[in-house]
Amino acid sequence: MPVHPEGTPCWADAMFTDLEGAKRFYGEVLGWTFGDSTARYGHYTQATVDGRAVAAVVPPMPGQEGQSRWCLYFASPDAAATAEKVRRNGGDVLMEPMRVGDFGTMCLAREPSGAVFGVWQADTHEGFEETAVPGAYCWAEVFTREPEKADAFFRAVFPYRTKDIVNDADDAVDFRMFAVGEDTVLGRMRMTEDFPPEVPSYLNVYFTVADCDTAVAAATRLGGVVRFGPMSSPFGRFAALSDPQGADFSVIDITTTEGELPRIEDA
Missing domain, CATH: 3.10.180.10 (2,3-Dihydroxybiphenyl 1,2-Dioxygenase, domain 1)
Structure with missing residues (x-):
């Protein structure tokens, strides 16, 4: 396997x-x-x-x-x-x-x-040798204005089953998750009007850090730009950044959580 x-x-x-x-x-x-x-x-x-x-x-x-x-x-x-x-x-x-x-x-x-x-x-390079530890990949999300297209595509190309995060307080939140077997491997977020119209659909990659605020401070000191956060969530404290050459990514401290986990339903 x-x-x-x-x-x-x-x-x-x-x-x-x-x-x-x-x-x-x-x-x-x-x-x-x-x-x-x-x-x-x-x-x-x-x-x-x-x-x-x-x-x-x-x-x-x-x-x-x-x-x-x-x-x-x-x-x-x-x-x-x-x-x-x-x-x-x-x-x-x-x-x-x-x-x-x-x-x-x-x-x-x-x-x-x-x-x-x-x-x-x-073949000989199997990919990530470590995940979900400080410095390693942790999570990714597809940001799109056309979630119906993206959802149908990813389910047809890969053996995914889908689950939705249900936000009873805000029906406007449209967040879907894709799972391989029992493992949730990818998220999909509908882009809102908060995103400038010139920003295309994209995949946002999260890297794990030991402390979100420390990582953000280091990034900004070295010329990075904070796009969102830092913010605490039930999944961890995270922030969205751009590096000095314009590459977008996010950092997340998965050990610092706040609030109850949301309700999740099969889609």
Whole structure:
């Protein structure tokens, strides 16, 4: 059985024009250290926490320079088959399945409402070696103005079942969760008018921190921007940030919770 079942978020990476600047920023904010890189794989550089792989950074390929963004990859036993399901269900394949040495096979895709994501068929590189500990990936959410499109797409492409968070005090809250077996692996939030109209649908990646406020202070001191929070919730204390090169991400301290867990119903 694979380490990461189909449809489970299994890896995250981002391109940075200033790679050394990204290393300094995330090294201080998330406690990452970085491995060696070679020109053979475009100076793709893994980030580690206590020697365990948690993400990667890479300089952009020629012609791909621009604002940095985090990309979340979903596990697949067959990247080519997943790419076909993307097409059949109204998505776009932005990069055809491509073998990456003996590490695995990747492709990039966009769901019908516009959020970009990756697919990873593992070989020697199975993905996250650690999750939900300080410095490691913890959670992700699809933010979209067209949740019906996104919901139908993700359920058709991956073996998800869905659950809704029921907010009896605010019917306007539209938050759905996707599960693989008994494990909830992804959230989906309807974008409200609070989001500027030019902001497209996107996947927001959360990294775990030991203390949310300390991480936010470090990020802002190093040139990051706070987009939301810090705020306490039943799931943890979190904040949404942009790094100095424009890549959006969130941090969450899952040990500091406040309030009762919401009611959840099968969708």
